[in-house]
Amino acid sequence: MLNPIWTPSDDRIEQANITKFCNGLRTNGKGDFASYDDLWDWSVSDLDNFWSEFWDFSGIIGYKGETILSNSKHLIDTDFFPEAKLNFAENILRTDTVGIAIIYHTEAGARSEWSWNELREAVSRLQQALQQSGIVEGDRVVGLVPNSPYTIIALLAVSSLGAIWSSCSPDFGFNAAMDRISQIEPKVLFCADGYNYNGKEISSIKIAAELTSAVPSIFKTIIFPQNTENADITLIGKKGVHWANYIAPYTNQELDFKRINFNAPLFIMFSSGTTGLPKCILHSAGGILIQHLKEHQLQADIKLNDRLMYFTTCGWMMWNWMVSGLGSGATLVLFDGSPFFPNGNRLADIVSGEKVTHFGTSAKYLDACSKAKVMPIDTHNLSSLRAILSTGSPLSDASFEYVYSKWKQDVCLSSIAGGTDILGCFVGGSPISPVYSGECQKRHLGMNVQVFDDNGTAIQGKQGELVCLSPHPSMPIGFWDDEGRKKYKAAYFEVFNNVWHQGDFVELTANKGLRFYGRSDAVLNPGGVRIGTAEIYRIVENMDEIMEAVVVGQTISDDQRIILFVKLKNDLNLNDTLIKKIKVTIRSNTTPRHVPEIILQVKDIPRTKSGKIAEIAVRDTINGHTIKNTASLANPHTIAFFQNIPELEILS
Numbered sequence: 001m002l003n004p005i006w007t008p009s010d011d012r013i014e015q016a017n018i019t020k021f022c023n024g025l026r027t028n029g030k031g032d033f034a035s036y037d038d039l040w041d042w043s044v045s046d047l048d049n050f051w052s053e054f055w056d057f058s059g060i061i062g063y064k065g066e067t068i069l070s071n072s073k074h075l076i077d078t079d080f081f082p083e084a085k086l087n088f089a090e091n092i093l094r095t096d097t098v099g100i101a102i103i104y105h106t107e108a109g110a111r112s113e114w115s116w117n118e119l120r121e122a123v124s125r126l127q128q129a130l131q132q133s134g135i136v137e138g139d140r141v142v143g144l145v146p147n148s149p150y151t152i153i154a155l156l157a158v159s160s161l162g163a164i165w166s167s168c169s170p171d172f173g174f175n176a177a178m179d180r181i182s183q184i185e186p187k188v189l190f191c192a193d194g195y196n197y198n199g200k201e202i203s204s205i206k207i208a209a210e211l212t213s214a215v216p217s218i219f220k221t222i223i224f225p226q227n228t229e230n231a232d233i234t235l236i237g238k239k240g241v242h243w244a245n246y247i248a249p250y251t252n253q254e255l256d257f258k259r260i261n262f263n264a265p266l267f268i269m270f271s272s273g274t275t276g277l278p279k280c281i282l283h284s285a286g287g288i289l290i291q292h293l294k295e296h297q298l299q300a301d302i303k304l305n306d307r308l309m310y311f312t313t314c315g316w317m318m319w320n321w322m323v324s325g326l327g328s329g330a331t332l333v334l335f336d337g338s339p340f341f342p343n344g345n346r347l348a349d350i351v352s353g354e355k356v357t358h359f360g361t362s363a364k365y366l367d368a369c370s371k372a373k374v375m376p377i378d379t380h381n382l383s384s385l386r387a388i389l390s391t392g393s394p395l396s397d398a399s400f401e402y403v404y405s406k407w408k409q410d411v412c413l414s415s416i417a418g419g420t421d422i423l424g425c426f427v428g429g430s431p432i433s434p435v436y437s438g439e440c441q442k443r444h445l446g447m448n449v450q451v452f453d454d455n456g457t458a459i460q461g462k463q464g465e466l467v468c469l470s471p472h473p474s475m476p477i478g479f480w481d482d483e484g485r486k487k488y489k490a491a492y493f494e495v496f497n498n499v500w501h502q503g504d505f506v507e508l509t510a511n512k513g514l515r516f517y518g519r520s521d522a523v524l525n526p527g528g529v530r531i532g533t534a535e536i537y538r539i540v541e542n543m544d545e546i547m548e549a550v551v552v553g554q555t556i557s558d559d560q561r562i563i564l565f566v567k568l569k570n571d572l573n574l575n576d577t578l579i580k581k582i583k584v585t586i587r588s589n590t591t592p593r594h595v596p597e598i599i600l601q602v603k604d605i606p607r608t609k610s611g612k613i614a615e616i617a618v619r620d621t622i623n624g625h626t627i628k629n630t631a632s633l634a635n636p637h638t639i640a641f642f643q644n645i646p647e648l649e650i651l652s
Contacts, residue, residue: 004434062086107337137162262286
């Protein structure tokens, strides 16, 4: 067993929320748990008691009811707290929280603060305006919006009425936004007047006008200020209104929270959509609330007055996850723009200056910082920082070492993993457990995560499929407009009977953490040997010459060969010497099976709107399949390269 790269101090363990939770369980006669793993065993074997006890521990506002789980023998039909009534916004805007609720940094350098009272007042005024516009429980409201306080206010006002919120990032473009928004027939569209990225101001008015015109259900488009308070919205016509004008007739009133069923819908999340129209995944108000509070309080150790900053856009599930941090009394520190403008220290500057306690980002960002020689440990005061969270793709061993050597030594580095599918995490942090390089620390409480082989047998120490044997409250209600839930069942319950199949290729380690090797549907299979793509990324992306890479399998006769595409640093050109070095490095750190048969240089790599490498799109393209929805890619022009690779290089 490897030595841990970080171990929590006795004081940190004693002060952790999860320790207080265990102490409460002991007092209530539920058990005496000597370790995280003991607590996890109980949490998945006694789901009723675990989730009921956590409801009480977190102080959820609402009626809990007597029944905790119903139909628990069949995962897809399980209902949590079927008698419960609550409101998401009421639990976020708790009246006992005071001080600063939101700190906002724009890319252009502006900083603003919103107190809890100011946040509640803004939500109150917008709530009244939406009520006057006829928005009621179950209506859909969408945003094409940046990560700003106005977006959070819009979400909270919408959810306070029991309506359903969904959002896209403003850089999606018309086609990608239309593919998503048109499916759910929203009544109201929120849009900023524009956004900033990499030193440029980009207007959103035209796309707002196009969406308003193209989606018949939209009867009101509300423009909030981002770049200017005087944006010309005449393009939108009579349906368009400035935020300030929309709420002007209303004064601060006591908020009226519509309590809805625990399993009533709150969020619609969109899948990446690179293989067709994006799936519209419907999530419940209570399920998301209790899942996020558990992840924040027990897994991430977020406490009252902590400061949470997650670098995310509103097209990524981590934005929704971050907003829920307000429900634990945390101050949110927002940033919208390029994390490398004007330089690679931009986010570290904010983390240091705002005394952030929990900083979240993507694995790709940490890798980019490493390559850019960003070293906050030498230049910034990060004494307040207790946890760094990373997700979006597997965090490599090299990135673990980079964080502890170049960011901070005494920090809980939590590689977390779950997905849009559950709007939460299956595995991730434990503030009372050691961190091992390359591993997600632990399986999350209440989530009976196992690793199955192809026969459906649980395995440890070997690579297999990530599955969850227990129901969990943030399982989707289903997909939008999915009669009989056929698409929902096909997505998660057809591989193994009555078992949630996530589609990640993983290993349960001796430490009872998880290592991730990539998506199951992107697994390489040369000679019948399954290889996770992350095994190759961990090697090549640690090479000085390589900025990033994508590796896929190409079908040749009855076999598959590995093709590696690399984006090189500093205008380097791929030559025979570098090709040999890459192959030798991969072979010496893995096996001969991992060595790509072909290595080619690319200028750019296709990515989804949420920043993930689009392996499936690349694989399908080089295997002669047409990509059905290139609008779902952040950089669709990059696909052309993979359609036009010379035959002698790719087909020999």
